[in-house]
Amino acid sequence: MPLLQMKNVNINYRLKNRQVRAVRDFTLDINEGDIVGVIGESGSGKSTLAHGLMRILPGNGYLEASTITLNGKDILNISDSEFRKLRWVEMSIVFQKAMSALSPVHKIFGQMYDAILAHKPETGKEEAIKKLEKLLAVVNLPRKALDMYPHELSGGMMQRMMISLGLIFNPKLVILDEVTTALDVITQGQLLDEIKRLVKEFGLTVMMITHDIGVVNELCTKIAILYAGELLEYGDVKDVIFKPLNPYTKALVESHPDLNPHGGGLRGIPGTLPDLSNPPEGCIFYDRCTCRLDRCREEKPELRDFNNRKVKCFKAGEFNG
Numbered sequence: 001m002p003l004l005q006m007k008n009v010n011i012n013y014r015l016k017n018r019q020v021r022a023v024r025d026f027t028l029d030i031n032e033g034d035i036v037g038v039i040g041e042s043g044s045g046k047s048t049l050a051h052g053l054m055r056i057l058p059g060n061g062y063l064e065a066s067t068i069t070l071n072g073k074d075i076l077n078i079s080d081s082e083f084r085k086l087r088w089v090e091m092s093i094v095f096q097k098a099m100s101a102l103s104p105v106h107k108i109f110g111q112m113y114d115a116i117l118a119h120k121p122e123t124g125k126e127e128a129i130k131k132l133e134k135l136l137a138v139v140n141l142p143r144k145a146l147d148m149y150p151h152e153l154s155g156g157m158m159q160r161m162m163i164s165l166g167l168i169f170n171p172k173l174v175i176l177d178e179v180t181t182a183l184d185v186i187t188q189g190q191l192l193d194e195i196k197r198l199v200k201e202f203g204l205t206v207m208m209i210t211h212d213i214g215v216v217n218e219l220c221t222k223i224a225i226l227y228a229g230e231l232l233e234y235g236d237v238k239d240v241i242f243k244p245l246n247p248y249t250k251a252l253v254e255s256h257p258d259l260n261p262h263g264g265g266l267r268g269i270p271g272t273l274p275d276l277s278n279p280p281e282g283c284i285f286y287d288r289c290t291c292r293l294d295r296c297r298e299e300k301p302e303l304r305d306f307n308n309r310k311v312k313c314f315k316a317g318e319f320n321g
């Protein structure tokens with residue numbers, strides 16, 4: 001049984017006279033122990049998906065789906081108060097911007113303890129300190145960091161602190177939303193190593209939201225390619241990156257200077273994302289695809305099983321991936 005099962009997830013934002021259909025018909029199983037990189041360019045719906053799963057969408061956002069289960073438990077049809085009980089305890093999320101949420105005039109531990117109490121009011125101070133100390137050791141932070149003020153920690157240290165906080169109740173699933181984005185490459189590399197250690201030591205399953213395919217290649221076991229709100233390809237990370245079946249995946253890999261098999265510098269993908277308030281009838285990547293067929297304009301390819309992975313493209317396996 002998958003740890004997280006998502007079937008036909010749709011997430012929309014209501015605007016004055018239109019709706020943004022930010023995630024459409026997203027279906028994916030995440031198995032225990034997987035580190036899944038969810039990747040796509042800006043506006044592809046990565047954060048919307050993560051926030052929808054955690055029920056923290058802004059007021060104009062709403063999610064519909066046929067199934068969402070966590071460890072076999074229906075988490076789609078439960079009440080908000082039931083959901084709050086499992087947030088942080090069974091699944092948690094760590095944001096890139098969480099660090100700026102801390103008050104500059106209070107020491108870190110007090111603020112973390114308040115956050116812990118908001119989720120589990122019965123947590124004793126000693127228990128919180130003990131758990132945090134253990135987590136801090138894994139992410140290479142000294143115990144004294146808890147007694148510091150936020151400005152005394154570097155960006156990388158702060159991000160590690162936030163990851164520790166997200167793991168305090170031993171959730172099975174943790175969503176990391178762009179946690180490495182604001183960091184320099186050295187700090188990013190260290191943080192990725194520490195995440196790998198946490199995964200092993202705590203038996204975590206991770207969903208890593210990022211726009212950096214290099215980070216996914218470094219850290220993840222699986223990769224989900226999101227484009228304009230649709231899942232275009234999913235599978236083992238090396239298979240997908242080094243033998244892409246979908247033309248968008250191929251273009252995305254080639255846009256990364258270190259992964260591009262043809263070498264050379266950065267390559268962009270000409271064109272822009274389609275208007276998500278009026279998505280096209282056929283293939284979502286039609287406008288920008290260099291391998292498109294006439295039928296792709298009006299016919300939408302299904303997500304299908306292909307060589308141990310999932311792909312949405314009529315020409316999967318036919319073009320030179």
Ligand SMILES: Nc1ncnc2c1ncn2[C@@H]1O[C@H](COP(=O)(O)OP(=O)(O)OP(=O)(O)O)[C@@H](O)[C@H]1O
Nearest residue numbers: 013020022041042043044045046047048058211276
């Ligand atoms: N509150 C909102 N109201 C209306 N539209 C929104 C809202 N939040 C996001 N969107 C739209 O939803 C789509 C998906 O956005 P989202 O932020 O999920 O993408 P993303 O892949 O996470 O991008 P980024 O990498 O820039 O964070 C975009 O078209 C965006 O403009």
